[in-house]
Amino acid sequence: MRIAVRDGIVLHVESDGDGPALVLAAGLGGSAAFWDPLVPRLASRFRLIRFDHRGVGRSDRPATGHSIARLSADVTDILDALGIDRADFVGHSTGGAIGQELALTAPDRLRRLVLSGTWARADARFRLLFETRIAVLEALGPRAHQGLALLLGSGADWSPAREAEVAGALDIADSMAPLDAAILGQRMRMLLDFDRLDDLPTVSMPTLVVSAEDDMIVSAVQGRAIADAIPGARFALQAGGHFFPRVDPHGFCWLVTAFLEEHP
Template sequence: MAELRLADGGHLHYELAGSGSPLLLVPGLGGLAEFWNPVLPALAERFTVILHDHRGCGRSSQERIDFSIGQMAGDVLALLDHLGLEKAHLVGHSTGGAVGQTIALDHPGRLDRLVLSGTWAAPDAYFESLFATRSAILRAGGPALYLQSSALMLYPPWWIRDHPALVTITEEAARARVPDPEILLARIAAILRHDRLADLHRVTAPTLAIGARDDMVAPAHLSEALGRLVGGAETLILPDGGHFFPITRADRFVRAVAGFLEG
């Protein structure tokens, strides 16, 4: 575990694991490195894995800033610079995939191979309505109700059946996960502004788009669109797993990602 002091005074908590070619794992809206725990051991056998908590999340600085996908990408680039790395593979899930697109388009020399996992190039009507609803739940019901309702959107029913604690979150635990709801609301606003649809044809990094057929947050058609619009991209749509398929289908995810990155 380590900490990077950023030029504007903020800090990023980051971790390194394993050995091999450098691999950035960038989490989604929740912004926590621990999201990747189910796949970390297997990937660390093949790669030097670089993880971090997004700014405003977890053990990174919690100040209210002008959150944007560009800002999140800038933090990842600052981490690469801090580690003395010219380039790395990047696997980005959900919001992390938007970060990956931004780096691939605006700083193409910094990426080797790119995996866009459960993500989108631009919001559509469904996506906008879903996140308007999630924001309203957070404002009206607070962090506990937000996290409980989010679980129903993020995981398939059979996973929640087997992990009921996901929908029985205490207020204390919720406040630990979402200490400042205004930061989360600002991060939601940032992802709704992400729109690189018209630029995707300029991505030069070899790219794999992965989705799940039952993803309720970033539906499979958004991953399929990425696969069509990024030149030469590969597309894999899993039959199930929900939005958090790197957790619920961890073995399948690792096989696909490792096979692509080592290809």
């Protein structure tokens, strides 16, 4: 479906399943399709709300105005359009930053919060990594950047199925328009601007933080810092590189559903 948010941008939104509303927010890639491997496992219990971020996929592509705060407001606008007062929220990487922003600025809209593979403040390693990625994008183009991102984001297991997925992602990068490349650069800069670590002690809803011990993009140290800052938050470790929810969808869904069931 297509939903217009408050500044007139139209977003692609998908709704699957039936039950309590559960928003799934993807990372820097920003695509609702990131969650495809998890949908069959979650849609029997929840009404899943997924969306392409502004500037990504089937949503509108504004040339400016990209920020975590703006993406957070997009989520509340989606919930309003769908008539949903409160929802559970699972956010991975950039989606986890969106979840933190929502928990701080619109806590009445969230019941429970799962923050996956995410950070609350850009430490020196994170800043160096994304400054380098921006430089590669601007100097060498989308394909080189995508190759770097895939290498950093993957675990050690490169099965034939994984190789096919990588080849498809590189083909998409080859066809990236100049506007899309410029938007990607803005989206990476917004990650460096995001800083909510000092505010997290005010988060009051039940929270699960999940990191991967072998994540080369967002270290487990950053996930632990979030869990330590949020009162009562639970911390869990998985494996599979930065894209661990897709690498082990069964294990990730088990963590999420067990947590949600423990906090009705």
